[in-house]
Amino acid sequence: MSDNTQKKVGEWITWPQRARASNLAWWWGSLTVAVLGLFWLGWWGMHPGAPSCDGETMSPGDSCIFTNGGAKSYDEMAEPKTALAIACAVIAVLLVAWVTTVTLRARKPTPAEAAxxxxxxxxxxxxxxxxxxxxxxxxxxxxxxxxxxxMVTKALERNGIEIRGHQVSVV
Structure with missing residues (x-):
């Protein structure tokens, strides 16, 4: 009997567990904050403002020379960070797709699964x-x-399973 009870009970559940409203609110709230942050980061990457070099605002035609010997022109310093914006958008879309999939898959067990x-x-x-x-x-x-x-009681409550004698039902 050295088996981990938490693992065993989790293995018995063969359906995607129903999510509680409080969990969904937390997921969607967190997702909203993450997506807004990613879109802001992407927008910032596309609109960096006037470039600066060593704390001085650069003008067209200026070059910034770095201590390692490299240099970048005004245009190179001002170009949008397109890769950053695209990466942020892709991550945001993947987050939305993932949370939507988890939400849609969550369901009550069938009577056969509950039994x-x-x-x-x-x-x-x-x-x-x-x-x-x-x-x-x-x-x-x-x-x-x-x-x-x-753990069994918690699983029964969370998924709306009622057991009365030998009768198992899903509410």
Whole structure:
């Protein structure tokens, strides 16, 4: 019984778990902040303003000479950072697509999935109870049973599964 209970219960869930409204609000809020930040960074990359060299504003025709021997003209210093803007836009679009996909995939389990989860949890719990009864002084097994019950209850509540006797339903 050295298996990790959290891992086991997670493996029993065969459907994309339903997300709570508070989780979705956090995801969409975080996504909005990230996307706005990326778009601002992209806009800034495309509109850098007047270039400067050593703290002095450059004029057309000026060159900036660096201490390592390199030099850049006014036009090179003023050109938009197109690669940065494109990268920001791509990242923003990927973030939106990912959060949208996660949101759309989240769903309630079907009655068959809920019944399968309940049967697996019940059978495993019976084996743990048997081990606890066989060795009542084993505090690790007692903790394992307690943790198993908490995790199964949480999974049932989170996904709207109700068990009444041998009847399993999804609300």
């Amino acid at each position: 399968s989860f309940s049967a697996t949890a019940t059978a495993y719990r019976a084996s743990v109870v048997e081990s606890v009864q066989g060795n009542p002084d084993d505090a690790v097994m007692a903790y394992h049973l307690e943790l198993l019950d908490k």
